[in-house]
Amino acid sequence: MNNYLSKLVFLVIPLIFISCNKKNVNSKHTAYGNMMVRMAEIEVEPEFMEDYLAILKVESEASVRLEPGVICIYPMYQQDHPNQIKLLEIYADKEAYKSHLQTPHFKHYKKTTLHMVKSLQLLDMKAIDPETMPKIFLKLTR
Amino acid sequence: MNNYLSKLVFLVIPLIFISCNKKNVNSKHTAYGNMMVRMAEIEVEPEFMEDYLAILKVESEASVRLEPGVICIYPMYQQDHPNQIKLLEIYADKEAYKSHLQTPHFKHYKKTTLHMVKSLQLLDMKAIDPETMPKIFLKLTR
Numbered sequence: 001m002n003n004y005l006s007k008l009v010f011l012v013i014p015l016i017f018i019s020c021n022k023k024n025v026n027s028k029h030t031a032y033g034n035m036m037v038r039m040a041e042i043e044v045e046p047e048f049m050e051d052y053l054a055i056l057k058v059e060s061e062a063s064v065r066l067e068p069g070v071i072c073i074y075p076m077y078q079q080d081h082p083n084q085i086k087l088l089e090i091y092a093d094k095e096a097y098k099s100h101l102q103t104p105h106f107k108h109y110k111k112t113t114l115h116m117v118k119s120l121q122l123l124d125m126k127a128i129d130p131e132t133m134p135k136i137f138l139k140l141t142r
Numbered sequence: 143m144n145n146y147l148s149k150l151v152f153l154v155i156p157l158i159f160i161s162c163n164k165k166n167v168n169s170k171h172t173a174y175g176n177m178m179v180r181m182a183e184i185e186v187e188p189e190f191m192e193d194y195l196a197i198l199k200v201e202s203e204a205s206v207r208l209e210p211g212v213i214c215i216y217p218m219y220q221q222d223h224p225n226q227i228k229l230l231e232i233y234a235d236k237e238a239y240k241s242h243l244q245t246p247h248f249k250h251y252k253k254t255t256l257h258m259v260k261s262l263q264l265l266d267m268k269a270i271d272p273e274t275m276p277k278i279f280l281k282l283t284r
Contacts, residue, residue, distance in 0.1 A: 077270060078266070080266065125221060126219055127218050
């Protein structure tokens with residue numbers, strides 16, 4: 001079991017590198033239908049890339065660690081245009097998102113990166129066929 | 143434990159609705175650096191949406207179930223433009239992706255949806271800060 005678990009930790013989970021918040025398991029934020037899925041598409045001024053990524057990492061980590069309603073944050077950049085950032089963000093519900101906007105770490109991120117961001121697009125998304133996922137999770141736990 | 147597991151299955155995992163392939167845990171596809179992350183952005187002709195989604199569901203499910211190298215498929219659509227589809231796809235490596243293109247289910251999907259797709263953009267992506275994810279997974283297992 002330990003061997004299996006360590007493989008999960010070091011192979012599968014880093015591969016999908018989804019950050020998920022344990023607190024959600026036992027929180028009031030449980031209604032699947034209320035979930036908020038978003039793709040944030042951000043173009044960063046190239047000269048600020050290093051600073052921007054450093055600030056984004058801190059903000060993402062703090063959001064998942066401190067906020068029960070922040071379920072997942074999945075930041076990535078486009079290989080051939082590294083200053084094109086995409087974040088897949090999943091919140092328990094709209095209240096969780098509103099609460100996120102009021103946190104010190106989000107406000108700090110917003111304030112310190114404002115001049116680094118060339119453009120920002122926020123796309124509200126919906127999952128296709130999410131109902132199959134519990135079965136797939138069961139595959140992982142067998 | 144059962145209660146905790148059932149909460150995980152029915153709340154957290156559907157919320158993130160990531161489809162992950164157990165076979166990867168024990169497969170040869172383990173090199174994190176070789177991983178291939180992609181965003182596929184697809185515009186579907188509106189009159190074919192229903193047919194397209196039905197075919198996509200079958201293809202996604204079969205890919206994760208049958209192919210060790212298909213780690214995750216995460217399909218979603220844009221709320222205000224439902225015919226704008228985005229798929230987050232993670233393959234173990236480029237060989238796994240090439241192999242995926244040769245499967246009967248992918249070929250069937252491609253052939254049957256060709257006339258339904260108005261535009262297709264494939265974006266190669268890289269994760270930002272994936273090294274923190276094992277710690278986050280440990281949070282989930284405590």
